[in-house]
Amino acid sequence: MKGPAPGPGPRPARGYALVGVLLALLLFATGGFLWFSGRQEAAVGGPFTLVDGQGRTVTNRTFRGKYMLVYFGYTHCPDVCPTTLSDIAAALGKLGPKAALVVPVFITVDPARDTPAVVGHYAALFSPRIVGLSGSAAQIAKVAGEYHVYYARHVTGPGPDDYSMDHSSVLYLMGPNGRFVAPIPAEGSVRSLTDSLARLVS
Template sequence: MNTTTRPVPPPDPPPRIPPGTAPPNRILYATMGIVLAVLLIGAGGFLWLSGGRGTNLGRIGGPFTLEDGNGKPITARDFHGNYMLIYFGYTFCPDVCPTTLNAVAAAMDKLGPAASHVRPLFITVDPRRDTPSVVKQYAAAFGPSITGLTGTPAEIAQVAKEYRVYYAEHRTGPGPEDYSMDHSSVLYLMGPDGNFIAPVRADQSGDEIAADLKKLMG
């Protein structure tokens, strides 16, 4: 019997990948990495906004020295024994700041007698324009419960660092006054001992903020 040996065809060459294109498995791994990073960031943001006690967020808050609307030095210790509800913004803010402060003022009305133990503070992130008289007039527009505070650029930078507040100047034109301020928007609830309790969402109504405060204050 004659046995004919047929040559084995060579294996197909690997698919050619155009220069500058990542192999499919690398694309998959990169995509998975991006998705994982987004999920981790989202989880961290949820923990931060949910205000869960015991989470390892690092220290938030600390001593500060600022000025009230009368130019009087104010320190964090002046509020010990009361809760502080702190919001960072600026008086030229077109929408978020006034909306939040209106809600805070409404929340104070909803708290009833408990409001006497809460000191809402508005701390400017625009000290160049927000002088003591400016923050005094601005805070008063929302009612007597809110205290406006300002300071030197160095003092504002220090308190913003203590509270992990983001703010940055955003130029809108060539003039010295042609700018707005980008800033984070969170309400910080500090306990009577001066320690951080939890963040309170700033995009809520007065009723919702009051409900959060009642729960957090026990």
């Protein structure tokens, strides 16, 4: 993306603006950890209506009384998503009695390919405890917006299925009352995830 040497005029200002935009996108795409603050806890999460692998309607109120550990990804994800789901399953196995208080929820950002049956089957491959959810493109856009999740289609070839999905990777812990508790890094170790859940779940 190199261009000709800058000449006179407002090029430096445009350069600074471009740097600012890139930094903002970087923060957004990585989940915006600096964005989460006590004043904005109520802004994370909200009403949603999706469908699980058995065709049942699942809303934000379905698992009230338990903690929801929410993660957004997609079934064609080559590395981060399967690693994160494996870590969730392993952490729950190490959590002891508190594991019964946590419902892991995997929401696809690729509803075109990830039907409820597909994402439900995929989530169950890692653990029967993980609930896979899908919906229409509009429903996914709504719930992703409520959790401030970035996602975008990245075309990789000429075919209709030749694409991947760029998406932020954060675990959102929601409390038994439906309120946001804390973000948890999705790319840490099983031990760090287990320790975080042990500390936050009561």
